[in-house]
Amino acid sequence: MITVRGLHKYYEGHHLFKGIDLDIKKGEVVVFIGPSGSGKSTFLRCINGLEYFQQGEIVVNGIELHSINRLRPDRKDLENIRKVRLKVGMVFQQFNLFPHMTVLENIIEAPLQVLGADRTVTIEQARSLLRRINIERKAESYPEELSGGEQQRVAIARALAMKPEAMLFDEPTSSLDPEMVGEVLSVIKDLVNEGMTTLIATHEMGFAREVADRVVVFDSGDIIETGPPGEIFTHPKTERTRVFLSRVLKR
Amino acid sequence: MNKSGWMKNFLRVLSLCIGLSALLFWVAPSRPANTLEKIQKSGYLLWGSDAEGGAPYIFPDPKDPSKLIGFEVDLADEIARELGVRPKQAQNAWDSLVPALMRGDSDIAMNGIEITPQRQKEVLFSEPYYIYTEQLVVRKDEEAIQGVDDLKGKKVGTLSGTVAQDILMNMGGVDVKIYAGQVEPYEDLAIGRLDAVLLDLPIAAYYAKPNPKLKYAGPPVGEGFYGIAIRKGDEDLKKRIDEILDKLMRTGRLKAIYEKWDLWNEQQEKLFLKAGGTEGYVSLEESKKAPVYTFFPTLLKGAGITIFISFVSMALAVSLGLVLTLMRLYGGQPLSGIATGYIEIYRGTPLLIQLYILYYGLPNIGISMNPLTAAFLGLGMNYAAYEAELYRAGISAVPKGQMEAALSLGMTRGTAVKRVILPQAFRIALPGVTNDFIALFKDSSLVSVIAMVELTKTYSILAASTLRFFELGLIVALLYFAMSYPLSLLARRLEDRLKRSKR
Ligand SMILES: Nc1ncnc2c1ncn2[C@@H]1O[C@H](COP(=O)(O)OP(=O)(O)O)[C@@H](O)[C@H]1O
Ligand SMILES: [Mg+2]
Numbered sequence A: 001m002i003t004v005r006g007l008h009k010y011y012e013g014h015h016l017f018k019g020i021d022l023d024i025k026k027g028e029v030v031v032f033i034g035p036s037g038s039g040k041s042t043f044l045r046c047i048n049g050l051e052y053f054q055q056g057e058i059v060v061n062g063i064e065l066h067s068i069n070r071l072r073p074d075r076k077d078l079e080n081i082r083k084v085r086l087k088v089g090m091v092f093q094q095f096n097l098f099p100h101m102t103v104l105e106n107i108i109e110a111p112l113q114v115l116g117a118d119r120t121v122t123i124e125q126a127r128s129l130l131r132r133i134n135i136e137r138k139a140e141s142y143p144e145e146l147s148g149g150e151q152q153r154v155a156i157a158r159a160l161a162m163k164p165e166a167m168l169f170d171e172p173t174s175s176l177d178p179e180m181v182g183e184v185l186s187v188i189k190d191l192v193n194e195g196m197t198t199l200i201a202t203h204e205m206g207f208a209r210e211v212a213d214r215v216v217v218f219d220s221g222d223i224i225e226t227g228p229p230g231e232i233f234t235h236p237k238t239e240r241t242r243v244f245l246s247r248v249l250k251r
Numbered sequence B: 001m002n003k004s005g006w007m008k009n010f011l012r013v014l015s016l017c018i019g020l021s022a023l024l025f026w027v028a029p030s031r032p033a034n035t036l037e038k039i040q041k042s043g044y045l046l047w048g049s050d051a052e053g054g055a056p057y058i059f060p061d062p063k064d065p066s067k068l069i070g071f072e073v074d075l076a077d078e079i080a081r082e083l084g085v086r087p088k089q090a091q092n093a094w095d096s097l098v099p100a101l102m103r104g105d106s107d108i109a110m111n112g113i114e115i116t117p118q119r120q121k122e123v124l125f126s127e128p129y130y131i132y133t134e135q136l137v138v139r140k141d142e143e144a145i146q147g148v149d150d151l152k153g154k155k156v157g158t159l160s161g162t163v164a165q166d167i168l169m170n171m172g173g174v175d176v177k178i179y180a181g182q183v184e185p186y187e188d189l190a191i192g193r194l195d196a197v198l199l200d201l202p203i204a205a206y207y208a209k210p211n212p213k214l215k216y217a218g219p220p221v222g223e224g225f226y227g228i229a230i231r232k233g234d235e236d237l238k239k240r241i242d243e244i245l246d247k248l249m250r251t252g253r254l255k256a257i258y259e260k261w262d263l264w265n266e267q268q269e270k271l272f273l274k275a276g277g278t279e280g281y282v283s284l285e286e287s288k289k290a291p292v293y294t295f296f297p298t299l300l301k302g303a304g305i306t307i308f309i310s311f312v313s314m315a316l317a318v319s320l321g322l323v324l325t326l327m328r329l330y331g332g333q334p335l336s337g338i339a340t341g342y343i344e345i346y347r348g349t350p351l352l353i354q355l356y357i358l359y360y361g362l363p364n365i366g367i368s369m370n371p372l373t374a375a376f377l378g379l380g381m382n383y384a385a386y387e388a389e390l391y392r393a394g395i396s397a398v399p400k401g402q403m404e405a406a407l408s409l410g411m412t413r414g415t416a417v418k419r420v421i422l423p424q425a426f427r428i429a430l431p432g433v434t435n436d437f438i439a440l441f442k443d444s445s446l447v448s449v450i451a452m453v454e455l456t457k458t459y460s461i462l463a464a465s466t467l468r469f470f471e472l473g474l475i476v477a478l479l480y481f482a483m484s485y486p487l488s489l490l491a492r493r494l495e496d497r498l499k500r501s502k503r
Helices: A040-047 A075-087 A103-115 A119-132 A148-160 A178-193 A205-211 A229-234 A239-250 B005-026 B035-042 B071-083 B094-102 B163-171 B183-190 B201-208 B235-250 B253-260 B284-289 B292-330 B335-348 B351-365 B371-397 B400-408 B413-450 B455-466 B469-500
Strands: A002-011 A014-024 A029-033 A055-060 A063-066 A088-091 A166-170 A197-201 A214-219 A222-227 B044-049 B059-061 B064-069 B086-091 B123-125 B130-139 B155-159 B175-179 B196-200 B214-216 B221-226 B229-231
Touching: A002 A040, A014 A040, A014 A055, A014 A222, A029 A040, A029 A205, A040 A055, A040 A166, A040 A197, A063 A075, A075 A088, A088 A148, A088 B400, A103 A119, A103 A148, A103 B413, A119 A148, A148 A166, A148 A178, A178 A197, A178 A205, A197 A205, A205 A229, A205 A239, A214 A229, A214 A239, A222 A229, A222 A239, A229 A239, B035 B044, B035 B235, B044 B071, B044 B094, B059 B455, B064 B071, B064 B292, B071 B086, B071 B235, B071 B253, B094 B123, B094 B229, B123 B235, B130 B163, B130 B183, B130 B201, B155 B163, B155 B183, B163 B175, B163 B196, B163 B221, B175 B183, B183 B196, B183 B201, B183 B214, B196 B201, B201 B214, B229 B235, B235 B253, B292 B335, B292 B371, B292 B413, B292 B455, B292 B469, B335 B371, B351 B371, B351 B413, B371 B413, B400 B413, B413 B455, B413 B469, B455 B469
Parallel strands: A029 A197, A029 A214, A088 A166, A166 A197, B044 B086, B155 B175, B155 B196
Antiparallel strands: A002 A014, A002 A055, A055 A063, A214 A222, B059 B064, B123 B229, B130 B196, B130 B214, B130 B221
16 A cells, blocks of 8 residues: 655755665554664655655555655645645654644544535544544543643544544654553554554554564664564564664663 | 634734725825815815914914914915815924925915925915014023124024024024924023024014013014915916905905914015904913813824724734735745845834835825825834734744644645644734734824824824923823733733643
């Protein structure tokens, strides 16, 4: 469903990705691990067009995103990026809920504004999403009145309200207090069990092991290893993976 | 409880105000082709004059400061009556009366305007309606100065732009002090800052003669004519006014006016044939004693105009500022360059200069607008630059993740800006915008230079004729405070709310 071919990405002269290839099938759960600054976020952000790339192509659900060398993407590029975003939801480390809207308004905003959906129907669906993540009674609260875990669950519901075919999670639990990590991970787990195509960048190795169909290890912008979790975590093929794993697992 | 409710209301008020200001630009007048026809059609004779210039020409009635009186007010009444219309004063600074007439702000200008060859190049003049002379005034105890010949090396005060000024300058060796108002030279003379004052006799008769500390020195000198200024091309209007003046002289109605104001003297005989009765006039002493509440209606009217100007200007500033910010941040070139240039230029030049260019400068290239429109535009366009900067700061204070989250949900940039970024940026900018509103309230006093009689101008007109700068000043300051204090309370509340709702 997602195909990445020969991806090159430069940051102001710094050559981060030097030709990455990756195929992700429908319903597959891929977990990205690797040290900070290795390029996990950038990779996910390239997939839904939050970052431009300079060489290669990314195909999402048949929509092709091309490299953008120009300063500004043209109209066609922007259209394609938007089409991809309609199919791919994203959840950020910092939640990024809209602070001037209630929980419910956060969730119905995009369906109403972007899809032009019917208001009553959308509200009904939003409420059932909130029921699923177990915070229906906070529908009229503002994000600042919610705990971090609750905010991240709402952010997931907000992305799901657009009925995406794939979800990107960029370190969804890294800014949470430890006692709230579980509630967010369990929501993601439910999603995975329903068969959602899911890409997750995370440092939660236990969780990765549990849900991943495949683990991708990044280091300095390169994919140094990829394989099923059982293999990666027990018999890492490269020295760098082994060092990384021993460092995070010790913590 | 809906926090975005204020946003909706704000936008609603905003669009209302934009509509309102658009309406005002739309009613900006164009210059009439034939003034006489225009006067008859509108039923008004718009006569340009400066109420701050003072007595006995035109000044607020000490008994009822909402009314203007003076010998030229009486004369304007007579002329309008003969034309079968009603007189309406068009306020303008005295040295701008002729330019303002030329741009069409008034139908005629009549305010002690001397007929000079210089001015005759620019406008037509009616037959003279008064022969003025220049009267030298000194302190009661002055012995050395007996007449204009004794002025060498002395400090002599006069009004800017008058014939008296020319006379003094041409004498050479006289230390000439130029004043903008006619009250101040006599005040300075009385307390010893000046040795003498040379001014038109009507001014001396009203301000100096009743003053026990001052006396006339020698006979009047010079001789000149006051005429009614009329736009070039309005020959038929000039003819009508000359006929009317002739009639007023022949019937003694003009002489009656001059006697009422104690302006009659032998010189006028040259203009006149007959005489009428007298009525007595209000002296300066009397106006100094009028109870202060008599000024309230006039001051409140000025305050009303100040409020009106401030609100409309602020509405314009708030909306134009938004357009500028959007151009600057999201417009791309050349829009963003234009917006940046606009903001830098408007913030880097004095508001006063901008107002002058807008009102007095633009007519030179064929763009003319009424004072009210110029006031809105001048203040609004200036403050728009500051609002734009506040919005920009507000927008950059919104975390980057907000835009990314909105985009990742499939919103276009435009939708994201409108629905996600701007509501948050406005909330951040609002205390600053409110503070700017307070500043604009006070800056609105500057529009008095473009012929708007708002609160400050009302004050200076009243104070100049009564010399009650102190008590009137306190009242006016209090009025400004009463208007701006609620706004500062509001600004403080908004700031507190913002601090409490930190994410
Ligand atoms: N906006 C940016 N400008 C310049 N360099 C960036 C930017 N974003 C990320 N980088 C660099 O790209 C590299 C990969 O970053 P990132 O994708 O955030 O890694 P990760 O998510 O694995 O921690 C890092 O070296 C980082 O410094
Ligand atoms: Mg990251």
